[in-house]
Amino acid sequence: MRKLKLTIKDLTISFRTINGLVRAVRGVNFGLEEGETLAIVGESGSGKSVTAKAIIGILAGNAIIDQGSIMYEGEDLAKVSERQFHKIRGKKIGMIFQDPLSSLNPIMKIGKQITEGMILNGNHYQNKIDDLAAREKAAYYNVLGKIEYLKKLIKNTKDDSKKKAYQAEIKELKPEKRGLKQKYNKARKSAKVIVDQEWKAEKDRVNGLISQLKAKLKISSEDKEKIKKEIEDLRENLQRFKRVTKKEAFERAVKVMEEVGIPDPEKRFYQYPFQFSGGMRQRIVIAIVLTANPDILICDEPTTALDVTIQAQILELINELKRERNLTVIFITHDLGVVANMADRIAVMYAGKIVEIGRSEDVFYNPQHPYTWVLLGSTPDITSKKKLTAIPGTPPDMLYPPEGDAFAARNKYAMKIDFVEEPPMFKVSETHYAATWLLHKDAPKIGIPNELKDRIERMKNLTKEVASDV
Amino acid sequence: MFSEVVLKVRDLKMHFTSGRGKRKHVVKAVDGVDFDIYQGEVFGLVGESGCGKTTTGRAIIRLYQPTGGNVEFLGKPIAQGKLDMELMKKMQMIFQDPIASLNPRMTVKEIIAQGLRISGLKDEREITENVHNVLRKVGLLPEHASRYPHEFSGGQRQRIGIARAIIVKPSFIIADEPISALDVSIQAQVINLLNDLREEFGITIMFIAHDLSVVKYFCDRVAVMYYGKMVELATNDELFKNPLHPYTRSLLSAVPLPDPNYEKTRKRITYNPNVHNYNQQKPTLQEITEGHFVLANDEEMTKYKRSLDDGIKVF
Missing domain, CATH: 1.10.287 (Helix Hairpins)
Structure with missing residues (x-):
């Protein structure tokens, strides 16, 4: 096993609202290994974004971390003060948001936005x-x-x-x-x-x-010009000894912009966000994050606002950067196709809890939790025209978290115990865990639904076809 | 397979101008598209953002005044001149964003009944009954009629949007990315609902989307647009099995599927518009096999044909 970069233990977060405490995250545990990509999937409101925001310390003002710890390099990020967080946020842990337009300042030139952090931190x-x-x-x-x-x-x-x-x-x-x-x-x-x-x-x-x-x-x-230039260079270098100069910041920004695939960076440096397309804007956001050289990158639905071709480009870019810089990535999304592309490991969240966690292959080919089944079954299938298995009902109101298994009310395989007692994490294999009573030794053996089995089989055949084509 | 033509679009153009004099700038959002939509089918329109697919839908339903071209709906021209309200009632639209497309100050009943009132229905009891029926049909409850849109979840709001469209009993619906703003599990609910409605009422649907896996699942025929032009049009199976135009290929190769092993083998093809050499002859939309149209000139046509016969990929 590789070195653990980040360990989250029993993290519990609630929000104070007029109606009472909303329990957004209810005891999340996971470890993040160096250099891996962990995808967190789930419906909106399942607490995946809140978990990510807690890691980078940008929870809303009414949020309370009730208990739990987020250990990073010997420090507990759940208890760190805001002032200390300035040293970690951005520099060690970077984040990319869903909507690239609202994460950029519309009246500030791109170049300034990229270099701002460098200059501020560059004393x-x-x-x-x-x-x-x-x-x-x-x-x-x-x-x-x-x-x-x-x-x-x-x-x-x-x-x-x-x-x-x-x-x-x-x-x-x-x-x-x-x-x-x-x-x-x-x-x-x-x-x-x-x-x-x-x-x-x-x-x-x-x-x-x-x-x-x-x-x-x-x-x-004779060579007056040359000597004058030399003097200027010396002066510049002297300044650079003390702080990041504007010139240095410009050079570095152009380099990063090239790295994320923005053509003509010297010219683009002086343009405003509205002059960029959606995909290009997301590249700029990534460039801003990269200038600080973080080792953990959190991507909160970075491609949901983009269309397929652009999405493919951005995903390739993130994968490439991850390899080059040995980044550790937390990838939040509800698109299972994207997850299959990016993730080494997958955590499925429902109602503030991780209900299943395992390697990508474990979760896609041997899913155990009924919620994972419906989630996989509800994505439109390129290989068949059968009716989609929609999940009946809506996610529970987290003002009053249900007793027992939170998914029980929408689960057609629910047993009596699901409404009474919360299932613990059952071990499926060394790398694969799921929280469902179906895995208990006394539970009826239901197994993966047939439609899902068929589908996995069909996908395997498709993979073979594609592989033989190439 | 399908007989009767519901909608006939010929050389539809929608240009937007900005500035005047020297600074006049024309954006050709839709620049001459042709297609027919048959009774009872789901016609998919795909392409990346900015390719003109939404504009096409809006120009057909006359939210925009088309710059040129003809649209025939149920045999009558509707692209120019005064609108025949009785006829246009048969064509309805579902919008992308269920939050922005519902007036937050109106109750669900008011929103849904608006179409009926505009078409001249005055009997309050009949309106209420209609609204309740249509609410049940889309999977909501009659009690919901007196609530406001903000009280509903995303999927339920989209159901309200659908209820508003189907209450006037249309024969043709333009669905403009109705599910891209929704969660996965709710996407499935809405797709299933649209499928049920289509079976029950025989509604023809034009489905605008950029998510190809949804299109593959839901549509009968698919048209691919690129920069205001239609580059390929074929039945669903044909298009996904034998994509001919390089842009279609690149679009298909970019779709991620929920299977890690497949994702590892998937290779993305990038589209470079410079592969076409249109100096000698401009391309037109030509039929290559029955029902499969592709934008090409004669030289490319022979190339595509050969690749179809041999089953070998050209690019």
């Missing part, structure tokens, strides 16, 4: 100081985060005794916080001295070179 001088004092900073902010988290808990709880306990805890943390702050400030100061020295040395070195060149300029008049 090498500050970054170096931060790096040197990183350990002290982490310790300080950890305590700060803890306090913030406790304060949030106080705000959300109505129990007075609990409130008091939290307040006492905060009080206990205060002296520790003070000490850590002093330590942090000290570390910063000493770091600044070191960085300043480095900067001065570099500046003196370059200035020396420049004055030499200037002297040369006075004596010889």
